[in-house]
Amino acid sequence: MNNAIDIRGITKKYGSLTALDNVTFSVPEGMMLGLIGPDGAGKTTLYRILTTLLSPDAGTATVAGLDTVKDYKGIRAEIGYMPERFSLYQDLTVNENLHFFASLFGVKVEDNYDLIAPIFHQLSKFPNRRAGALSGGMKQKLALGCALIHRPKVLLLDEPTTGVDAVSRSEFWDMLATLKEKGITILVSTSYMDEAQRCERIALIDKGRILDVNTPEKLVEGLGEHIYNVSAEKMYPLLEALRSLPEVKNCYTFGATLHIATESGFHPADAIRRLSDMGLTDVKIYPANGDIEDLFIKLAGNGE
Amino acid sequence: MMNIRTLGILLRKEILLMKRNPFIPRIIIAMPLLVMLVLPLVVNLDVKNVGIAIVDNDRTELSRRIASDMSASEALSVKAIGFSYEDALSLVENGKADAIVVIPADYSKKLSIGGEVPRLEVDANGVNATKGMIGANYAAQSAIATLKKWMGEQAGVEIDAYGGSVVNLFNPTLDFRNYMIPALMVVLIIIICGFLPALNLVSEKETGTIEAMNVSPVGKFTFVLSKLIPYWIVGILVITVGMLIGWLVYGLVPAGNIVSIYLAAILFSLVMSGLGVAIANSSSTILQSIFVMFAFIMVFQLMGGLFTPVSSMPEWAQMVTYAIPPRYFIEIMRSVYLKGATVQDLWVQYLALSAFAIFLCGVAAKTYRKRS
Known part of the structure; x- marks a missing residue:
């Protein structure tokens, strides 16, 4: 063609x-x-x-x-x-x-x-x-x-x-x-x-x-990453806390929740426990389907 | 490069947009009305009711006749006839008189004897220079007329008693309007045909329509022509409205051929619209184009011979005026209107205008870029 x-x-x-x-x-x-x-x-x-x-x-x-x-x-x-x-x-x-x-x-x-x-x-x-x-x-x-x-x-x-x-x-x-x-x-x-x-x-x-x-x-498909939705009662402290976790490669707002892109060794239950220790309440983490926006953020992030 | 069919389509669009614009058709009518009706009343350099104080040291029949002729003149009004220069001067000082006429002692006696001609003295107030100088001129003319008549009556006396006289050719009454009205039509074309094409083109840039034009197969010469041609038509309309007002309101009709006025008007509209498009090409906003255009128009108005005659400018400035297109158009307008000059008489001016028109339209087409 x-x-x-x-x-x-x-x-x-x-x-x-x-x-x-x-x-x-x-x-x-x-x-x-x-x-x-x-x-x-x-x-x-x-x-x-x-x-x-x-x-x-x-x-x-x-x-x-x-x-x-x-x-x-x-x-x-x-x-x-x-x-x-x-x-x-x-x-x-x-x-x-x-x-x-x-x-x-x-x-x-x-x-x-x-x-x-x-x-x-x-x-x-x-x-x-x-x-x-x-x-x-x-x-x-x-x-x-x-x-x-x-x-x-x-x-x-x-x-x-x-x-x-x-x-x-x-x-x-x-x-x-x-x-x-x-x-x-x-x-x-x-x-x-x-x-x-x-x-x-x-x-x-x-x-x-x-x-x-x-x-x-x-x-x-080629996103090749694990994307999770994360939410908590207080969103801004959550964002800062997530960024301090070593397995979280990237964290950004996505609609009303946060998306995180993680290493393969990421365990949601473990993360919730650690976030609760940091004083965050009502923390929820569940897998999300990545889309173009996630991909874009990943690619743009790599360029920096 | 040039495409008549496309040009026709573009022109139809320009005229449609011009008609639909709430502002442009009105300005084409309103601006000539305003400029032609109001300006001649305000910027009137005509001198009327010049106050004259006469110092009559002669006190003869002749001196009384000079005084009474002056007070009979339309332009002059004799404020006082006295015998002391100081009294007359104080009238000038407190603004009651603009010029003093001194008739020396034994004036008529010396005049009858012959030999050395005695002189009438005319002093003008320099504070209101225009009124004083023109008034003094009127007073001198009035005195000359009286003397001529008087001498004609005294048979045998030669008439050239008073050296020289001022006679205004072509504008016998020295009516300032006759001088200004042809020039005001020039101002109209400068403003309308200069600003409108510039504003038109830059507003296409500002609204983004030029993008659609630039990606279309329209050639740049065709496009630029479609911006120039409507303003020849506007130029012709403006000059027609101007001439009609000159005739209906001021009774001024061109002494020469109307065709030569239209020819000059078309050439000059081309000069101005070419300049306007050239300025628009290098401007990205309307504000910018207005400022640049304004700079040109200032120079055109001040140095084109509109208010200040070119001949009374310093020599270097006179040289500069050769590069100023309205100079030629103003010369043509005044010569055709007042002297009845023809295209053959003014071929240099027509040639200069044509050269400017070709040059500026060339620049306009050359600087228009579809691509960057």
């Missing part, structure tokens, strides 16, 4: 700050790959390079078989890009925005409407509302529609669900799954770890480096 996106050794520096450090990975055609990392990891810089807005200091990248530096003009007709910030004309209506972007790419809205119909069926109820007056979720749908109207081969989405409510976020991911069915390659970034599970494959990025690329299941 050909790679729709192929990134080889991309490095980008802003002065003394290294935004991307020798990044290499690829996305096969028709795949949805999630680029997961915290804010400031270098996700947007990578998008700017792939969308030809920025030239890398070193390395090469191809999108839809075209080089991002040499064939930058050709790439622009093949990609659909949705920047992190809403980038449509707020004073134009829903329909005007859609027709404007369609005509820029020399296509008719009607010709590609089948592709965006599932996204647009809600929006089509108010075609004459100005884009600026739409809700956050609706804006994202309109932006996705405008990015898709020229039937791109590759869809590049930079944090499309930031600032969108949970229901709209879920709907948005359903739409991406539909688009993937139609054979569009999708590179989507997010800092919500729960969304990562919905990607076929995940690239973990932190501080400009790719930590790992794999399916969500494989990544979690």
